[in-house]
Amino acid sequence: MQKTRGVKATKGIRRAQFLAGMASAGLAAAVLPSGPARAARRGLRHHGVVYTVGQGETPGTAFSAPRMREDIRIIRDELYADTVDVTGDGVERLTATAAEAAERGLRVWLQPTLGDVPERDILEHLAETGRFAERLRRQGAAVDLSVGCEFWLFVPGIVPGATALERIRNLLDGRVDPVAMQRRLDRFTAKAAAVGRSVFHGRLSYAAAQDDRVDWRLFDIVGIDYYAYFPHKADHVRELSRYLRWGKPLAVTEFGTCAYVGAPEAGGMGWDVVDHDKKPEEIKGDLVRSERTQAAYLTQLLDVFSSMDLYAAMAFEFVTPDAPHRPDDPRHDLDMASYAITRTVKDRPDDPHSDWHWEPKQAFHALADRYRAGRREGGRE
Structure with a gap:
């Protein structure tokens, strides 16, 4: 997906009016099959x-292969992730990053997300990416393929x-049937799942918004973009347990929040x-930056x-180059509206051609501590 900054962050958007319409139409109750949930046991198998x-x-902020290669090294060696969700559009960019x-020995969750073009182009983009994923899999790489995210x-x-x-x-605005x-x-x-199956013979998934209705029989792994806010852990467990009823592995394909006070309560918005x-562009209101909150x-x-x-659980996201941090200018500190675990700093803040670098936020260090501990527990360090 390379999407605009606002569109990219809408993954996990709360759609109260839409969901209310689904409920009134009798659709919401059909999201999951009946049947007992699997017994919960401890352990997050993959973290990324x-x-x-x-x-x-x-x-x-154009794609840079040298920058990408260094980022992937850091994801493995300094963030201590074992999985990277490679997502976006452009087959060459996706495949170069996945390779x-x-x-580097990372598990690859490969998710092409071309949008705003005809269906046939989206499906062909998926097929090309999936063929490459299959080549990686046959060469011995650990690869899961997601056919996309939030198609609606x-x-x-x-x-x-x-x-x-x-x-x-x-x-x-409620202008949807x-x-x-x-x-x-x-x-x-169903079309996307069929295309994925035709080119890729490993585990197949899809990244759905929390309350989307999906026929998970089409996939091997249930994938959910999770941006819920609850004050208590038990509420999160109850919410996520709904997706275990399919008897399939559950991957949280995105989770995260922004770096300001009150951001978690806003969820996907x-x-x-x-x-x-x-x-x-400027920040609305009088937000208080808080990396600790994130x-x-x-x-x-x-x-x-x-x-x-x-x-698996994949934090959203590593870096957002188009939302730069302005430490001395809170009104234009667009990084506050970013879900990234790093902050982008431009050499020349007002120059679109300016080079930039990222710096780790508190969220980066917090994840690294947890991921490193998970790697030790899994016997990989």
């Missing part, structure tokens, strides 16, 4: 981070709107604090995941 590839929004991760958001024709942002507005939307979503999800009509939320969720026998 989402690494987004894409063209970048400015010349200075680098596999070469990125695939034209499921929800009215020419772009992802227009589709979000239509959902939030939930029955027709679900029918179109089911049709495309934490990004929506930027006034994009201003030039330059770090605490991530570690709280890791405690939950580690108590539930989850297959």
Whole structure:
């Protein structure tokens, strides 16, 4: 997915009006099959981070292969992750990043997310990426393939709107027929699963928003983008346990929050604090930056995941180059609206061509401590 900053962060968006419409149509209750949940046992099998590839929004943030290679090294050697979720669009960028991760011994969760183009182009993009994933798998790499994420958001024709942002507005404004939307979503999800199966013979998954209705019989791993806020651990366990009823491994394909006070309570809408009509863009209101808030939320969720026998959990995300940190200018500190565990710092803040580097946030160090401990417990260090 390289999406615009606002669209990328909408993964996990709360869609109260849409879900209410589903409930009134009698669809929400059909999300999961009946039957007993699996008994929970301790252990998070794989722990990782989402690494987004894409063209970048400015010349200075365009994809760089040397930068990517160094980032992947750091993800393994300093973040102590064992898995990297390689996601975005552009087959060459996706495959180069996946190959680098596999070469360094990381488990690859490969997820192409081309959007806002015709269905046939999205499916061909998936097929090309899946063929490469199969080659990596046959060469001995640990690879899981996700056929995409939140299709209602990125695939034209499921929800009215020419772009992802227009589709979000239509959902939030209630301008969607939930029955027709679900029918179109089911049709495309089945198509994508069939394409994935035709080219890839390992484990297949899909990254759904929390309350999406998905026929998980199509996949080997249940994948959920999880941005819920609850004050107590038991509430998270109860929420996530719904997805164990399928009797399949559960992967939290995204989890995270932004670095300001109150961000966890905003869930998947934490990004929506930027006034994009201003030039330059600026933070709305009087937010208080708090990297501690972000770090605490991530570690709280890791405690939950580690108590539930989850297959994997990937923190969203490693870096967001197009949301730079301005330490001396809180009004324009766009990093506060980013879910990244690193902060982007530009050499020349007002120059779109400027080079940049990232610095670790408290969340990076908090995850590294947990991931390193998990690596030791798993006998890998």
